[in-house]
Amino acid sequence: MILDVIKKRRSVRHYLAKPIAEEQINEILEAAMLAPTARNLQEWRFIAVTDKTKLQAIAKLNSHAQMTAEAALSIIICGDTNINKPEYIYADCGAAIENMLLQALSMDIGSCWCAIGPDEVRLKTYREFYQIPDHLIPVAAVQFGYLIEPTTEVKRFDGQKVIYYR
């Protein structure tokens, strides 16, 4: 059941020092591209980084994403403002990111979603580092690496946050 994978998804910030094969990387990207988008415009663009030198260098530039230094893969997901509005870009990329996290976990790969936009400092950092053109908004950097240990389930269902019309 999909809920079993969702329950086990946690933000993982330490990883095994084991590379992720291209086939698995492409399965993670395929999961992203199967997410829904407003008007089905699929305005996302992806930067997939496995270069250890780059991963370690960018980790030093973003104190909120230090796990990038340990990660086997970082995917920077961007949205193209020539294709869709920023508000939709954030929603669409969010859906794609969650698909990536779940697909990764199903392959014993942990992940951590780190926001880039709308924080101006992080936008500038990633734009400069990866030479991202102005028409693309880098929404998030998502780090991946094989799990050191199994993730733990948490319970978050809270009926107080729901208004039911029955």
Ligand SMILES: Cc1cc2nc3c(=O)[nH]c(=O)nc-3n(C[C@H](O)[C@H](O)[C@H](O)COP(=O)(O)O)c2cc1C
């Ligand atoms: C939009 C967004 C931005 C986030 N940015 C960061 C970040 O910059 N650094 C980080 O370590 N975690 C980041 N996280 C992960 C959250 O801290 C994490 O999802 C939250 O604490 C709940 O924990 P869980 O993912 O294990 O359920 C982000 C999550 C989201 C959805």
